[in-house]
Amino acid sequence: MFVPRGFSYVGVHCRIKRRRKDLGIIFSEVPCTAAGVFTTNVVKAAPVIYDMEILEKNPGGIRAVVVNSGIANACTGKQGMINARRMAEKAAKELNVPIESVLVSSTGVIGVQLPMEKLEAGIEEAVKNLSKDPVPFAEAIMTTDTKIKIHSERVMIEGKEITVLGIAKGSGMIHPNMATMLSFITTDAKVSEGALKKLLKISVDDSYNMIDVDGDTSTNDMVIVLANGLAGNTTIQEETDGFWKLYEAVHEVNRVLAEKIVKDGEGATKVMEVEVKNAPDRNSARLIARAIASSNLVKTAIYGEDANWGRVIAAAGYSGARFNPDRLDLFFESAAGRIKVAENGQGVDFDEDKAKKILSEKKVKIVLDMKQGKAFARAWGCDLTEKYVEINGRYRT
C-alpha cells in the first residue's frame, strides 16, 4: 500500500456503535483542491447538504474530512444541520484549521440525531492519534461491511511520483438506509479545480455508478477526492497528458474499490461482471448493463448456478434502452471457461454441465454482444441469497 505525502488518517471508537470503531478523520498538512460527487436522492442527509455548500465556497482550501458511522444524520431536520456543522466546527478547532476547510460525512441508521457529546469527545481523541496508517480510518467507516476497503496506485507524471489512495465503505446490494457507499480518495497530485472535478465525475460514472442498483442511491452517498499537491508536479489541467495519467490512477482505485464493495455484498456468494458490447450508444449500453446486474431474477439465477439466459435478455429488454433484440449474442464466462447461450436473440443448444461448471465459480461474467454499434459498458453486481433477506429483514431492530 502506498500512502500519499502529507495526509494522515485515524479511526477511533466514540461509542455511537457498541463496540467497533465509529469515528474517522483524514487530515492534510496543507490545503487541498477538492471535489465531490453526491447522492442524487431527493432526501439528502445533513452532511451531504453541508459538504455541497462547503465545496461550492471553498474547493481550493480543504484540510480534513471527519466521518462517523452508526448514525446517518439523515431525516434529522434543522437539528441535523446544526449537528453536521458542530461536527465540522469541533474538528476544525482540534485540528487548528478554519471551519470551512472541514468536510463531514455520516453513515448508519436514518432518522436518529447524532450524540454530539460522544462525537465531540471522539474527535478530540482522534486528532491526537493521526498517523500514516489508513487502516483504522477504513475500519471506522464500516457499517454492515465485513471487510475494510482500501486501494492505492502510483503513477509518474512529469517525472514526479504521484500516489492515489482510496478508502471506501459499502456493501454491495441496494442499501439506502445505510448510506450504501462512501469513498474518500487522497492524492498528492497538484491539479486544478476544474480538472479534478471532471476527472472524478467521469471515473465515478464508470465505477461506483455501475454498481448502483436500479438508480437506488442512499441519502448519504458521497465520493470525495482531496489533492494536496505535495508531489511537486506543475498543476494538472483538463484533458492534458497528465490529466489522463492521473485519471487512470484514480479510476483504477475507484474501479477496484467498487468491485470490493460488490464482493462484500450483503449475503453475497458470487460477483458478476456484466459486459455489454457493440451497443447502439453509450447510454443504452449503460442502461442495459445496469438492468442486468441489478435484476433480482438474474441475481437469483447466478446464485442458483442456473444458465437462465432468458432472464438476462428480458432484463435488457426492460432496461429502457431501445434496440433490435434479434441481434443479441449472449455468453457466460468464468475461470472455468466460456459458453454461448444465445445467438441472434434466440437460444442455442449448449452443454448444461459446462454451463453449470462455469457458473459455479466465485466470479462470473455475463457478456452481451449486441452487434448493432460500437458502444461499451461494464457493470458489477452480486448474487441475491437467502442471507440477504435475513440480514435486511432484521437489520434495524
Place this chain on the structure above:
Amino acid sequence: MFVPRGFSYVGVHCRIKRRRKDLGIIFSEVPCTAAGVFTTNVVKAAPVIYDMEILEKNPGGIRAVVVNSGIANACTGKQGMINARRMAEKAAKELNVPIESVLVSSTGVIGVQLPMEKLEAGIEEAVKNLSKDPVPFAEAIMTTDTKIKIHSERVMIEGKEITVLGIAKGSGMIHPNMATMLSFITTDAKVSEGALKKLLKISVDDSYNMIDVDGDTSTNDMVIVLANGLAGNTTIQEETDGFWKLYEAVHEVNRVLAEKIVKDGEGATKVMEVEVKNAPDRNSARLIARAIASSNLVKTAIYGEDANWGRVIAAAGYSGARFNPDRLDLFFESAAGRIKVAENGQGVDFDEDKAKKILSEKKVKIVLDMKQGKAFARAWGCDLTEKYVEINGRYRT
C-alpha cells in the same frame, strides 16, 4: 361468480407441462370488440407481436383467445412467429371462425420452441370441452401461481344487467422470464372500440401497472378485454355515464385480480399497500408509490416486521420524483391499528411494540402524506423472503 352471456371457457392438459393443465381457450358465440395492453419490454414474445397486429387489423371481430403455459414462445425468432400463427390457425379451424378472429398468448420459459403437435392435439381436445365454467381455463394459464385468479362484477347500465369476468395469472414479484402477468377480461357489454381501448388503458394504469415492480415487464405480459355486446345495451361511447359505470366494474375486476397476484407473490407472506397522498402531481405520486412497493429493503423490512421507516423515505427520494422531503408524514397501518412514524420528514417517537403488532398482520398499509399537493396513487407489493430466493434460484432447472 357471474359469467357473462355468450362466452365459454376451457382448460386441458396437452403435455407441455408434466402434469398440470397447460392449454386454455376462451370463446365467444359472436364477434367481440377487443382491446389489449401489452408489455413495453423491447423483447416481445411472438404471441405479443402477433396479437398487436391482429388487434390493429380486426378490433371489432375477435372470437377467441388461445393460451398455453409452460413455454413463453419468447426469443424464438421466425419459428416462434410461425408457431404463434399456427396456434391461431388451428384454433380457428377447430372453432370454425376466421383466423384473424383468434388471439394467442403464451407464458413460461423463454427461448424454447412450442411443441406444435402436442399443442394442436390439445386445441382439438379443448374445443370439444368448452363450457360456462371459467375455472379450468384459470388453471391452465398458471405457472408458479399457487392459486387460480378469477373475479367477476355485475353492473346495471340502461336497465341492462352487464357482467364482467376476469381471469389472470402471475405471481407477485418481478418475474420477467415467466411472463409475469396475463389477464383476460370478458364482458357482455356492448361498447365502442375507442371507449373499450380507453377504459382498459386507464384501468390497467391503476391496477396491474401499480404492481409492476421497477418497470420490470416481462416479454409476454398482456391484458386483453373482449366485449361481445350480448347484454343488449346501446353501444357505450367514451366518457358517458355508461362508460364510467362499465369502467367501475372492469376496474374493480382488475384491481382485485392485481391484488390476488401480489398476494400469490413468490414466497410472499404479506401484502403491502402503499398509499401516497397529497403529492405534487399524479406522476410523482405514482413513481413514489411504485418505488416504495418495489424496494427490496422495504420488502425485507415488512417481512422482518421492522418499522424501518427510513427505507420508505429513502425509496421515495430515489423514485425520480421531485418533492420537498421536509413535509413528509409517514404512517404504518393494519387491522391491528395505525401509527405515525415520521412527521415533516423526521422520525417521531413511537411505540415499537405497537408498530411490531401492526406489522405482524398479513396485510400492511404504508401511508405517505406528502402535504404538498392534491395527487394520489396506490401501489401494491409483497414482502421479500428467503423463499423467493429459493424459488428463483432453482426455477428453470
